[in-house]
Amino acid sequence: MPARPTGDFPVATPRTFLGRLPLPERTYLASALRTETVGGVLLLVAAVAALIWANTPLSESYETVGDFHLGPASLGLNLSIQHWAADGLLAIFFFVAGIELKRELVAGELRDPKAAALPVIAALCGMAVPALVYLLVNVVGGGSTDGWAVPTATDIAFALAVLAVLGTSLPSALRAFLLTLAVVDDLFAILIIAIFFTSDIDFLALAGAFAALAVFWFLLKKEVHGWYVYVPLALVIWGLMYNSGVHATVAGVAMGLMLRCVRREDEKQSPGEHIEHLVRPLSAGLAVPLFALFSAGVSISGGALADVFTKPETLGVVLGLVVGKALGIFGGTWLAARFTRAELNEDLAWPDILAVSTLAGIGFTVSLLIGELAFTGDSGLTDEVKAAVLTGSVIAAVLAAVLLRLRVRTYQALYESEERDEDLSGIPDIYEQDDPAYHLRMAAIHEAKAAEHRRLAEHAAATRDDGAGPA
Structure with a gap:
């Protein structure tokens, strides 16, 4: 309801937080999350397969396959299979993350600074608080503070897989909030990797990577088309970035951010959206599950699980993900809403934000990657940290x-109201209620239903047996 003016000074109407998404944003979100959900299920399967493989008599073969090296040594790319999965395949994942971020910045939830403030603050708090929880546990317990960044990441695919398994149809606004959190989370995760986990820098290779990125950008500006141009160039950029000492996944984000994600009048999709549509299945369905297959295979026993809750490094990771993420995102959201005067959608409640904040504590893919980077050279502690993740x-x-599950009926009702399309126009009715043509179509549909009902009633009356045979 609009605020009433007071005297000569109108009162500002508070913004609605988690309100209905614009139709184009909702359509894009549905498509993206559908792919991520399938990818999340594959991710779960890969993680379970890795755990089984690493905890059976076949465990030796798991290590043998993961340590198998291939690639041109002359180019500094003779890497193990596990290394290829972490540095190569995850570059595809971060390429898609770069496109998502670019789209959010120019056409999505992050385009309006006022609207963007809330999810950005929530995401930042959702990374800062887990890091503080980890540091506190390890400072008090005398552990290593090197793993402070491990519990800061959220795995959107894993989270969506959990939703798919539960059969919980979250309203699109909550799903968009979760996705925006993950996008901002990915951005800061790659910054953490680039800044804090960069080895000795080879400035010549780094300069070559920047030069190749400049060529990539120039070709995009000139609207040069052809995968046979960009794929080889992308491989060159990735190889140079890897040899520079900067983590190679940074190359993926950089290329993703360069794509145009704003549609022109004659376009159904921008180039960025089109490429994301093509590459996302490769990322969600192949790259991330293969990374999980070769990273999640840690030896688990009763003693190992007990150690997770006794060592400060591993306990810090667990508490960071479970407690830090929930408190950070929920607290950041509440504070941001309070100070920006944003009002929560009346169909939702703050316990819904707590549930999504807790779900964001699933920090699988990037947390495993950062765990490997944080404790390089200590394979025992690396495996323990992976078990903690x-x-x-x-x-x-x-x-x-x-x-x-406590709110599943509310979610189901909201989801069904968003999906309802009684006039079969292909557009949910909730988006057409202000269109006069919609009301004309609905009147015609209701009249047709009423006529059919009358016809059936007349037919039943004409054929009714009153004991003396049909009328």
Whole structure:
């Protein structure tokens, strides 16, 4: 309801937080999340397969395959399979993340600074608080502070897989909030990797990577087409970035950010959206599951699980994911809403934000990657931290499942109202209620239903047997 003016000074109408999405944004979101959900299920399957493989008599073959090297040594790319998965395949994942970020900045939730403030603050708090929880546990417990960044990441694919398994149809606004959190989360995760986990820099290779990126940008500006131009160039950029000492996934984000994600009048999709549509299935369905297959295979026993809750490094990761993420995102959202005078959508409640915040504690893919980078050279601690990431993610998933199931009827009702399309126009009715043509179509549909009902009633009356045979 618009605010009433007071005297000569109108009162500003508070913004609605988690309100209905614009139709184009909702359509894009539905397509993106559909692919990520399928990818998330494959991710779960790959993680389970890795755990089984690494904890059976075949565990030796798991290590043998992961350590198998291939690639041109002359180019500095004779890497293990596990290394290729972490540095090569995840570059595809971060390429898609770069496109998502660019689109959010120019056409999505992050385009309006006022609207963007809330999810950005929530995401930043959702990264800062887990890091502080980890540091606090390790400072008090005398552990290593090197893993402070491990619990800061959210795995959107894993989170969506949990939703798919639960059968919980979240309203699109909550899904968009979760996706925006993950996009901002990915951006800062790659900055953390680039700044804090960069080895000795080879400035010649780095200069070559920047030069190749400049060529990539120039070709995009000149609207040169052809995968046979960009794919080889992307491989050159990735190879140079890897050899520079900067983590190679930075190359993926950089290229994704260069794509144009604003549609022109004659376009159904911008180039960025088109390429994302092509590459996202490769990222979600192949790159991320293969990374999980070769990174999630840690030896798990009763003693190993007990150690997760006794060592400061691993306990810090678990508490960071489970407690830090939930408190950080929920607290950041509440504070941002309070100070920006944003009002929560009347169909939702703050427990819904807590449930989504808890779900964001699933920090699988990027957390595993940062765990490997943080404890390079200590394979024992690396495996223990991976076990902690798995444990924390599972606990966060279970807690989120409980919170979401408490509100499942509300979510289902909201979801069905968003999806309802009685006039079969291909556009949900909720987006057509202000269109006079919609009301004419609905009147015609209701009249047709009424006529059919009258016809059936007349037919039943004409054939009714009153004991003396049909009338």
